[in-house]
Amino acid sequence: MISLPNVGPGRSVIAFDVGGTDIKSALIDERGEVRGFGRSATPVERLNPLTPGANGNLGAAPQIIAQLRELQLELTRAHPDVTPVAASIVVPGIVDSDRGVGVFASNLGWKDAPIRALAEQALGIPVAFHHDIHSASSAELKFGSARNVRNAVVVVLGTGIAGTVIIDGAPYLAGGFAGEIGHSPVADGPQCPCGGRGCLETIASGGAIARRYRDRVLASGDGRATPDRVRDILTLADAGDVDARAVWEEALDALALAFAQITAVIAPDAIVLAGGLSLAGDALVRPLRERLEARLSFHRRPEILTAQLGGDAGLIGAVLFARALAEANEAAANAAAGTPFSSDEA
Amino acid sequence: MISLPNVGPGRSVIAFDVGGTDIKSALIDERGEVRGFGRSATPVERLNPLTPGANGNLGAAPQIIAQLRELQLELTRAHPDVTPVAASIVVPGIVDSDRGVGVFASNLGWKDAPIRALAEQALGIPVAFHHDIHSASSAELKFGSARNVRNAVVVVLGTGIAGTVIIDGAPYLAGGFAGEIGHSPVADGPQCPCGGRGCLETIASGGAIARRYRDRVLASGDGRATPDRVRDILTLADAGDVDARAVWEEALDALALAFAQITAVIAPDAIVLAGGLSLAGDALVRPLRERLEARLSFHRRPEILTAQLGGDAGLIGAVLFARALAEANEAAANAAAGTPFSSDEA
Numbered sequence: 110m111i112s113l114p115n116v117g118p119g120r121s122v123i124a125f126d127v128g129g130t131d132i133k134s135a136l137i138d139e140r141g142e143v144r145g146f147g148r149s150a151t152p153v154e155r156l157n158p159l160t161p162g163a164n165g166n167l168g169a170a171p172q173i174i175a176q177l178r179e180l181q182l183e184l185t186r187a188h189p190d191v192t193p194v195a196a197s198i199v200v201p202g203i204v205d206s207d208r209g210v211g212v213f214a215s216n217l218g219w220k221d222a223p224i225r226a227l228a229e230q231a232l233g234i235p236v237a238f239h240h241d242i243h244s245a246s247s248a249e250l251k252f253g254s255a256r257n258v259r260n261a262v263v264v265v266l267g268t269g270i271a272g273t274v275i276i277d278g279a280p281y282l283a284g285g286f287a288g289e290i291g292h293s294p295v296a297d298g299p300q301c302p303c304g305g306r307g308c309l310e311t312i313a314s315g316g317a318i319a320r321r322y323r324d325r326v327l328a329s330g331d332g333r334a335t336p337d338r339v340r341d342i343l344t345l346a347d348a349g350d351v352d353a354r355a356v357w358e359e360a361l362d363a364l365a366l367a368f369a370q371i372t373a374v375i376a377p378d379a380i381v382l383a384g385g386l387s388l389a390g391d392a393l394v395r396p397l398r399e400r401l402e403a404r405l406s407f408h409r410r411p412e413i414l415t416a417q418l419g420g421d422a423g424l425i426g427a428v429l430f431a432r433a434l435a436e437a438n439e440a441a442a443n444a445a446a447g448t449p450f451s452s453d454e455a
Numbered sequence: 456m457i458s459l460p461n462v463g464p465g466r467s468v469i470a471f472d473v474g475g476t477d478i479k480s481a482l483i484d485e486r487g488e489v490r491g492f493g494r495s496a497t498p499v500e501r502l503n504p505l506t507p508g509a510n511g512n513l514g515a516a517p518q519i520i521a522q523l524r525e526l527q528l529e530l531t532r533a534h535p536d537v538t539p540v541a542a543s544i545v546v547p548g549i550v551d552s553d554r555g556v557g558v559f560a561s562n563l564g565w566k567d568a569p570i571r572a573l574a575e576q577a578l579g580i581p582v583a584f585h586h587d588i589h590s591a592s593s594a595e596l597k598f599g600s601a602r603n604v605r606n607a608v609v610v611v612l613g614t615g616i617a618g619t620v621i622i623d624g625a626p627y628l629a630g631g632f633a634g635e636i637g638h639s640p641v642a643d644g645p646q647c648p649c650g651g652r653g654c655l656e657t658i659a660s661g662g663a664i665a666r667r668y669r670d671r672v673l674a675s676g677d678g679r680a681t682p683d684r685v686r687d688i689l690t691l692a693d694a695g696d697v698d699a700r701a702v703w704e705e706a707l708d709a710l711a712l713a714f715a716q717i718t719a720v721i722a723p724d725a726i727v728l729a730g731g732l733s734l735a736g737d738a739l740v741r742p743l744r745e746r747l748e749a750r751l752s753f754h755r756r757p758e759i760l761t762a763q764l765g766g767d768a769g770l771i772g773a774v775l776f777a778r779a780l781a782e783a784n785e786a787a788a789n790a791a792a793g794t795p796f797s798s799d800e801a
Contacts, residue, residue, distance in 0.1 A: 203753065213753060260629060262720075272720075274720060274721060276622055276627065281622065281721070283606060283721065283722035283723070283724075283755070284722070284755065286722035286754060286755040287720065287721050287722045288720065289719045289720070289722075289754065290719065290720055292719050292752065292753070292754065293715070293716045293719035293720055294712060294715050294716060294719070294750055295716075301752070303752040303753055304752030304753070305715075305750060305751065305752045306750075366640060367716075369639070369640050369651075370639045370640060370641075370713075370716050370720075371720060373635045373636065373638050373639035373640070374608075374618075374620060374633065374634065374635070374636055374639055374716075374717060374720070374721070375620060375627070375629065375633050375720070375721065376629035376630070376632035376633045376635075377629070378629075404640055404651060404652075405651065406638065406647070406649040406650030406651045407549065407559060407638070407649055407650070408632060408635065408638065409629070409630065409632040
């Protein structure tokens with residue numbers, strides 16, 4: 110059940126990966142072992158309907174942070190020998206990790222909300238606050254398929270499409286606005302819920318592939334059942350279903366176009382595919398490589414890799430962020446105390 | 456005639472901006488003043504036709520470097536009180552400045568040519584070797600409109616389209632392959648001489664605008680004259696010429712699409728427009744801002760700026776690169792001699 114690797118010796122920390130559906134939590138001890146690992150529903154339904162303005166700009170933040178506090182108490186009560194000295198929270202949306210602010214998250218309802226400050230008050234320990242995709246990408250760079258890569262783009266192909274631009278081994282943030290590959294326009298349509306049109310996500314995400322297949326079958330009027338899972342649509346495509354084939358090829362073409370644009374502008378060493386769609390493996394990677402090749406000329410080819418870590422990559426990255434925060438705070442405290450080489454284990 | 460700003464006190468250096476048509480040269484003294492500034496034809500016609508394989512992989516490099524040596528002698532003879540301690544050469548194409556290699560330059564005919572080593576042998580002083588667009592962009596960041604910007608994209612709209620990605624105040628190179636915005640695909644056509652199709656350059660460069668206008672007029676069969684200069688085509692568009700209007704709007708749409716893609720992926724603080732087309736000023740900037748706005752939703756808007764430095768930006772950047780090389784060499788020599796704080800002015 111637990112797919113977290115041992116992150117090695119260091120401080121005890123607690124990590125939370127808060128999604129629109131559930132919250133994953135983990136308590137890590139000083140040996141780097143996972144001592145508590147949990148999953149619970151995200152309390153967004155209490156705000157149902159999550160109207161703009163519910164809780165002001167905080168959205169579901171008060172409910173979520175109260176739940177994180179409960180989880181912290183449960184974990185530390187169950188493991189009294191482990192005392193976490195820092196926590197981290199990773200969330201979807203637009204995140205300004207420098208300021209600790211949740212700029213925007215449609216499914217959590219907040220807008221310019223000071224999540225880090227609220228969480229530090231509730232949890233009583235320092236909190237790192239980051240984007241869940243940056244977190245998963247950092248984990249992939251540390252433990253996964255992109256271990257030796259300096260410059261990369263991680264593209265998470267799930268219900269939507271998100272991404273992280275890695276420059277010189279670290280996420281390039283741009284105030285939380287970088288890496289929005291799913292909302293890069295690649296065509297003149299369709300309209301995207303984000304307000305743009307022709308966003309990559311409207312053609313090539315898992316959600317888009319299922320929706321576009323359903324629409325095509327409905328339009329043809331033959332009334333056959335349409336699966337929601339891309340895996341099943343791919344099976345239909347392989348079996349000769351013309352509509353399934355068409356939406357899959359449109360998705361591949363849109364991805365190859367976006368990757369060619371990224372290659373021309375920032376020439377990454379690798380593009381790492383993550384998320385549910387990446388489980389298609391060679392059925393995704395091989396045609397993508399071919400289509401990207403057909404789009405390029407003198408450009409340097411990025412490697413196309415698939416992520417090695419599973420769905421817990423975001424939580425693993427959160428552990429790394431909390432560990433880094435604990436170390437930075439300790440180094441700062443030691444420097445202030447004039448004991449830069451302290452080996453105090455208190 | 457000389458539009459070079461005084462770069463301030465430092466070492467005497469010599470700078471060359473080698474283009475497909477001409478070579479600009481400048482000798483800079485220790486006060487930062489331009490003591491010699493020249494322009495001469497690039498000796499590529501001696502290789503006419505510049506067939507692949509002429510001079511092996513060196514193309515016009517031997518002729519060009521011999522000419523740089525002549526220019527060096529002329530400049531130092533004319534100014535015997537100035538002794539340059541480093542030089543720099545900036546060129547078009549794909550440049551690996553870390554290795555000092557000209558990876559590819561179609562109009563200079565070389566391919567994987569060790570330009571820096573050859574030039575250091577001929578000139579007898581250390582040589583910095585960089586891409587001309589990175590050079591011009593660095594000058595724009597130091598002296599031009601992007602002085603306070605950390606993350607930017609400089610887009611040079613000339614006969615073709617080139618660019619530089621600036622991350623944290625410095626060009627982001629990726630082995631010379633980053634910033635090829637002109638060869639980012641934005642459509643399914645037309646075919647680009649680079650081997651790709653639908654490259655931004657085939658729709659939105661000055662060359663493309665002139666060519667596409669000419670093609671439309673020819674196709675309409677009315678035999679009217681078609682200017683080559685974008686300025687004249689813009690005047691026709693303003694006067695109600697439907698074909699001129701159409702090609703200009705297609706160019707604006709393609710630029711806005713490319714800028715929206717760049718905004719989604721790397722969210723620069725600013726996009727700086729340079730090159731001949733940027734002289735259109737508001738006629739370019741205002742519709743570009745509007746079209747980019749129409750493409751974006753939650754994305755952070757980049758400022759759209761025009762470059763302040765003129766056609767000598769590449770040479771100014773070359774002076775900066777040569778100065779930086781002289782300083783780095785001096786620091787290394789002082790460190791080796793155990794005199795890190797030497798103020799020796801020899």
